[in-house]
Amino acid sequence: MDIQKTMPQTRAKKPDASTIPRTAVIITNPTSGSYARFAHDLEEVVTFLQQALWQVELKLTQSPGDGSRLAQEAVEQKADIVIAAGGDGTINEIIQELAGSETALGVLPMGTVNVWAREMEIPLESAGARDVLLHGITRQIDLGRINDRYFLLMVGVGFDGEVSHSVEKTHMKRFGVLGYLFTMLQMSRQFRGFRVSLTLDEQAMSTRALQIVVGNTQLYGGAVTFTSKAKCDDGLLDVCIIHPGSRWRFLLLLRDLFLRQKGKKELVTYKTGKSLEIRSRTPIALQIDGDAAGQTPATIQVVPGALKVIVPLVEPEGIFSRKAELKQEKNVL
Incomplete structure (x- = not known):
């Protein structure tokens, strides 16, 4: 059974009104050691995105495999973005269902090391990471596959x-x-x-x-x-x-x-x-x-090209083989 929350309105900096309204699902693990530290930040992120006219659902996993199942449901509902609020393990579980779909991966780094966020230079604090979700660009990247x-x-x-x-x-x-x-x-x-x-x-x-x-x-x-x-x-x-x-x-x-x-x-x-x-x-x-x-x-x-990801407008050097086409991929009008 899914757990969905309507988050209370908290004080957050109002986003730029020029952003495109999107549908997003945030998936996080409430039993992880970091959840208690980041619960308030998640509330502020939801409020921030809602102020940008995004339709946002926060879904909490309850057992192993829930991350993939919730991501699959988001893809079936044609959500624009699934946001992994956690570490690289949470991201890996979610991409199993996003691969090959039109639903992009967004990240709120809340894990131990947060390798993907560091690689893409996504800020590790929630205020910076939510700005990337709102004002970043969508890139098409490869995935690897080992066995299945x-x-x-x-x-x-x-x-x-x-x-x-x-x-x-x-x-x-x-x-x-x-x-x-x-x-x-x-x-x-x-x-x-x-x-x-x-x-x-x-x-x-x-x-x-x-x-x-x-x-x-x-x-x-x-x-x-x-x-x-x-x-x-x-x-x-x-x-x-x-x-x-x-x-x-x-x-x-x-x-x-x-x-x-x-x-x-x-x-x-x-x-x-x-x-x-x-x-x-x-x-x-x-x-x-x-x-x-x-x-x-x-x-x-x-x-090749199996996954859409939201990354900062100013991309890290050396990790992409080609420049982004900003007019097509930037998340603004």
Whole structure:
């Protein structure tokens, strides 16, 4: 049973009357640790958008899978925008139903890291994020698909997949970034990599790896850029393979990744392609958009132009392969 709220009128800065009235559904998880902190902000966002003559519904999830179900209903009702009020996990659940539709994805960043918001330079505070919803532009971007699930950001195979699975099993997720860092430090002492067979656009290779990141976008974990050349609208996926090496060489690589150094890096193989098959003798853990998600084998493909997204009018540099057509895509008359 859906829960819908009519939000009380709160004080909010009145929006510009030149914006186009739209229909929007906000989906959020009331059991998440951040909901209590952001509940008042959500009330103000709803009031702000209603003052712009938007028709807005706030829908709260009650059980796993509700995010996808509510997004599907919004698509069927031909809503203009579904707004994910949460983190990257909430976004991933919602895009499963928005893919291939005319309903655009909007974001109110309320998660732990908010990688997509950081990638698009969407303000992390609600006042700035709601302005992007109202005055931003609509872009058509690619999605990745691993087996039967879409991803917006990346797929991780290997070390980060094992970390994500361990975090889920030990309930370290409630500690946020610290929980992940603690688990990474523990597991780094024993993880020695894996042998894997890859087929990238029919080109086969076999190698040993610590980590494979398949990226639709650049930013990873809010801090580093494994797939630093990725464009979210170029019809390609970027593949970064981290090979085993000495601890010193690995630390140097981490330094370069955190500092976002350009140029060729030791221990790294970097490729692009439209499809990737991953096979291993023993199953290797996966993560999708930051959440634990099964094991190898896996088939990964790019789905060009699969998703409409609302992004700031001034777009971040380097993430799009082409400029927006403002007259067609800007959310104003």
